Amino acid sequence: MQRHSLNPSTALLLTVPPILWAGNAVVGRLVRDAVPPMTLNLIRWSIALAILVPLGRAALRDGSGILSNWKRYSLLGLLGVGLYNSLQYLALQTSSPINVTLVASGVPVWMLLVGRLFFNVPVRRRQVMGAVLSIAGVLVVLCRGDLAQLAALRLVAGDLYMILATIAWSFYSWLLMQQKDVPALRADWAAFLLAQVAYGVLWSGVLAGGEWALKDVSITWSWPLLAALLYVAIGPAILAMRCWGAGVQRAGPTLGSFFINLTPLFTALLSSTFLGEAPHLYHALAFAMIVGGIAVSAR
Numbered sequence: 001m002q003r004h005s006l007n008p009s010t011a012l013l014l015t016v017p018p019i020l021w022a023g024n025a026v027v028g029r030l031v032r033d034a035v036p037p038m039t040l041n042l043i044r045w046s047i048a049l050a051i052l053v054p055l056g057r058a059a060l061r062d063g064s065g066i067l068s069n070w071k072r073y074s075l076l077g078l079l080g081v082g083l084y085n086s087l088q089y090l091a092l093q094t095s096s097p098i099n100v101t102l103v104a105s106g107v108p109v110w111m112l113l114v115g116r117l118f119f120n121v122p123v124r125r126r127q128v129m130g131a132v133l134s135i136a137g138v139l140v141v142l143c144r145g146d147l148a149q150l151a152a153l154r155l156v157a158g159d160l161y162m163i164l165a166t167i168a169w170s171f172y173s174w175l176l177m178q179q180k181d182v183p184a185l186r187a188d189w190a191a192f193l194l195a196q197v198a199y200g201v202l203w204s205g206v207l208a209g210g211e212w213a214l215k216d217v218s219i220t221w222s223w224p225l226l227a228a229l230l231y232v233a234i235g236p237a238i239l240a241m242r243c244w245g246a247g248v249q250r251a252g253p254t255l256g257s258f259f260i261n262l263t264p265l266f267t268a269l270l271s272s273t274f275l276g277e278a279p280h281l282y283h284a285l286a287f288a289m290i291v292g293g294i295a296v297s298a299r
Contacts, residue, residue, distance in 0.1 A: 013247035014259040017240040022266035024236035025097035026274055027228045028089050034220040037089035038211035040232075042204040045081055047233035049197050056190030059198075065182040066195045072180055074199040079172035080241070081200025086207050087165035095158025098279055101267040102137075103162040104260060105290045109134050110170040111257040119174050127254075130296035137289030140282055173253040176245060189242050197237075261290050 031040065059066050066073060091100050109131045115121035185191050211217060219225075248256045264287055268279040 010247055010250045011259075013243045014251065014256050015262065016243040017236075017247075018259055018262040019266050020235040020240040021260075022097075022101060022263050022270055024232055024240075025088070025092065025101050025263075025267050026270045027232055028092040029097050029271075029275060031225055031228050032089075032093055034222070034225050036211055036215075036217050036219075037093060038086050038204070038208040039217055039219065040089050040229075041082075041086045042201070042208040043229055044085070044232045044237060045197060045201050045204050047229060048237040049194070049201050051234065051238060052190055052194040052197055056188060056192070056194035058188050059185060059191035059194045063182065064185050064191065064195070066185070066198070069180065069182075070199070072175075072178075073195045074203075076172060076175055076196045077198070077200030078203045079168045079175070081197055082203030082207060083168040084165045084172065086204065087161045087168070091158035091161040091165065093158065094156055095162065097267045097271050097275070098264060098283055100158060100162050101264040102283060102286055102290075103159055104166050104169075105137070105264055105287070106134055106163070107166040107169060107260050108254065108257040108293070110167050111173065111254050114167070114170040115174055115254060118171070119177075121174075121254075126296055130293040132293070133296060134290045134293030137286040137293065140286040140289065170253075170257075173244075173248055173257065176248055177253060189246065193238070193241055193245070261287075264290075 028037075028040070035043070053060075058064060088100065088104075091103075095103075112123050112127055112131055116123045179186075181192065185195065244256070247259075264283070268283065272278050
């Protein structure tokens with residue numbers, strides 16, 4: 001098994017996505033009344049696709065593998081573009097950005113489980129200990145800081161959607177590690193991302209179509225909404241996905257997933273600034289437990 005380690009450049013690559021994803025959670029909450037979640041995801045990735053086409057045009061050439069390897073890129077697009085982001089925006093309809101990102105901080109646990117069960121990656125004892133501590137931190141969020149309510153725990157819809165999103169992201173990250181791509185495509189970050197986003201937009205369109213069929217969809221257009229769409233298309237989509245893909249290639253999915261736990265910290269700061277949603281004491285407790293789980297697992 002390949003042993004992964006961190007250096008300053010890799011740490012920077014893995015720190016940029018949590019900052020941008022924190023902004024994505026806050027923006028998703030801000031525009032929840034202006035545009036429905038599935039439609040928001042479709043518009044977001046359609047803009048990203050338009051930006052990536054000239055940057056990653058190598059993916060459109062003969063022999064790139066984007067068509068012959070369509071099952072792989074369709075799956076990556078479904079998990080990383082279609083499901084994860086749609087479920088996150090759906091979660092933000094009923095949960096605060098802080099809660100959503102704290103629940104997402106349980107992704108190292110899912111990364112360990114998915115890696116062991118589906119990709120035959122061994123799990124060390126300390127990783128299990130860290131996973132238990134991280135799960136306890138997530139439970140603190142889910143019961144809103146009242147541990148006495150654990151016996152009668154009732155998850156709100158947003159919490160459940162975000163748990164499903166983290167599972168999808170875990171599969172996506174492990175699939176990124178598989179070397180099943182044409183080397184030239186893999187070496188071109190924009191082309192590799194374009195191959196995923198092209199299929200991801202199709203999946204997003206299917207989900208948005210279901211949303212349109214089930215309810216009357218309307219969009220309240222405004223300059224702030226346009227600015228928000230540009231941000232979520234460029235920052236949390238293109239830049240964050242680029243940095244995450246490169247960071248995971250260097251550090252591995254398990255070690256890389258620990259950096260996702262920085263997202264709640266940045267989200268709390270941004271939520272306090274833009275939404276007036278000050279974090280509660282149980283948020284700090286949960287974050288401390290999750291980070292403690294990371295420290296134990298990473299030793």
